[in-house]
Amino acid sequence: MNTALSTPKSQAKSRFWRPWMNRLLPLVGVLVLFGLWWFVAVSGWVNPVLLPTPWTTLGTLLTALTTGTMMTDLVASVGRTFSAFLLAAIVGVPLGVLLGSSEKLYRSVEFLIDFFRSTPASALIPMFILFFGISNLSKIIIAAFSAFLLIVFNSAYGVMHAKQSRILAAKVMGANPWQIFKDVLLMESLPQTFIGLRSGISIALVIVIVAEMFIGTQEGLGKRIIDAQQILNVKDMYASILITGLLGYTLNVMFLLVEKRLIHWSGK
Amino acid sequence: MMLDQPEPQTVAPPEHFISIKGLCKSFGNAVLYDNFDLDLPRNQLVSVFGPNGCGKSTLINMISGLTPFDSGEILIHDKPIRRARIGYVFQNYREAMLPWLSAYDNIAYPLRVRGMPEHECRDRVATLLNTFNINLDLKRYPYSFSGGQQQLISILRALVAEPEVLFLDEPFSALDFETTLFVRDKLQEIFLTTQIPMFMVVHNLEEAVFLADTILLLSKRPTHLVEMVSFDAPRPRTLDTLSSRPFVEVSRHCLDIFRQEMRK
Incomplete structure (x- = not known):
């Protein structure tokens, strides 16, 4: 950046602009995608019934959210996701920590966890319908089950891979097994948890x-997407896909922010 | 003096701060120690030096109670290990500190696990910092300090509970040269003020000799003591000590023995 040729003035200027430019970088990909989308949509290569332009889709998204029923669907899906997640976390974290603190215990269920982790959860949907019917609970339980496996596995893994030297350090400082567990093992497992x-x-x-989509429901983004597709309401289908993507992205960013504040030592 | 002697001094103090008899330790079929004896004179700073894989770290971990041994007896100030109060400084400060606790909470941890009330912990830590002129903002987390400061914090943590012996496992090996000089000086200051005997494993000859009263030279496996070399240059030792005649002679002697051992 500080080449011999650049004058102090231009340096000051670039120092002002550079952070802004860097912050805008993530938008480049979005703009390129929207550009491509628009280009394909207006080029006539694709039937316009199947692919509306980005602007029409964004317009549909906005009106559906503010005046239509999309908000109801969004709230329903978010509600189910959080219920499933909370259920999974409340059971999964303590169980994972428990499994992780005993090597033998973990080894004895490791295969089960790995097996179900490798089974696509969608393959289990029919089985869950048999047990829980096509109720709202059924959807929550199957989502909770998949989340639970990931949470248990990671919590257990975090405890098992606690730095041996920190455990020894606590031991040599006179900590008893319970203190080692809560002050070292539990904290060590947090980043992985x-x-x-x-x-x-x-x-x-x-x-x-x-x-x-498959169990069926009155409200929900999954149902909205499949319904829109069935009646060839493609504008609404794309808008619903976009809002679902936004939802997933927001959840991820939310967790990253909480993680960064809470697990301040991670990676240091 | 800030740190009290743990034992009343009216009776004759123990002659040795560490005393080992008939120590045996094997890993699988590999015999590491076979009938190993060692007596270390009280109030000394003892450093251990030997070829790679000779079991220096195993030795310090057995004496400090971190690694079990097969048979034999280890006494610290004539008491079994678990009744002795020890401090231990780990080689890798990054992996020995608790990074979710502030520097202050790290230093106070040994006091807290003993159930000491908070105000007493605060007083103890403050006294410790005053004694050694240490000016650090302990509200910060360990990882926000430089390497030397972090190792210093872990030394303070090992000292806060007033140990009767301080163990140091390669305390300088994760530090660069400049920081090593700083931490080494602080360590010497601590040794001079507290008179706590220290048992230090090192991986370089200069460090083995510079601070030590006694240098233990170990052989290859199965490990035995080749020689206990004394070094009695006056303290505080400075950079001038490094070029003084006695230092050079003792270092050369140690190096000769080390070379002979390597050839065996």
Whole structure:
């Protein structure tokens, strides 16, 4: 940046603009995508019934949110996602910490956890319908189940991979096993636990949307997307996809912010 | 003097701060220590030096009670290990501090686990900082300090509970040269003020000799004591000590023994 040729004035100028330019960088990809989308939509290569322009879609999104029923669907999906997530976290974190603090205990259920973690949760939807019917609870439980596996696994992993030297340090300072557990093991597991919580809420959203599509419901973004597609209301379909994406992104960013404040030592 | 002697001084003080008899330790089929004896004169700073894999770290961890041993006896001031109050400074301060606690909470941790009331903890830490002229903003988290400051904080943490022996496992190996000089000076100051005996594992000869009253030279496995070398240059030792005749002679002697051991 400080080349011999640049004058002090131009340096000051670039020092002012550079942070702004850097902050705008993430928008570049968005603009390129919207540009491409617009180009394909107006080029005539694709039937305009299947692909509206970005501006029409954003317009539909705005009116559906403010005047239409999209807000109701959004609230329903968010409600299910959070219920599922809370259920999973309340059971998953303590259980994960418990499993992680005993090597033998973890080894004995490791295969089960890994097996169900590798099974696509959507494959289990029919089974859950058998047990819980097509109620609202059914959707929440299956989403909670998928989130739970991720949360348990990560919490256990965090405890198991606590730095041995910190445990020894606490031991040599006179801490008893309970103090070592709560002051060292539990704290050591937090960064990994948060990774579990963050992936947990993401998978909960995915499963809620899929469940809304296939189990059926009165309200919900999943149902809205599939309905719009069925009646070829493509503008609403794209708008609903966009809002679902925004929802997922917002949840992720929210968790990252909380994580950064709470787990201040992570990566340091 | 700020740190009291833990034992009443009216009776004759123990002759040795560490005394080991018939220590045996194997890992699987590899014999590390076989009938190992050692007596370290009281109130000394003792450093341990030897070839790689000779079990320096295992030795310090067995004496401090972190690693169990197969048979034999280890006494600290004539008491079994678990009845002795020890301080331990780890090689890697980054992995030994509790980064979720502030520097202050880290230093006070050994007092808290003993159930000491908060105001007493605060007094103790404040006295400790005053004694050694340490001016750090302890509200900050450990990772926000420089390497040398972090190692200093972990030394303070090891000292706060008034140990009767301080163990240091390669305390300088994660530090650069400049910081090593700083921490080494502080450590010497602590040793001179508190008179706490110290047992220090090091991985370089200059560090082994510079601060020590006694240098233990260990052999390859199975480990035995090749020689206990005394170094009695006056304290405080400074950078001039490094070029003084006695220092150079003792270092050369240690190096000769080390070379002989390597050839075996």
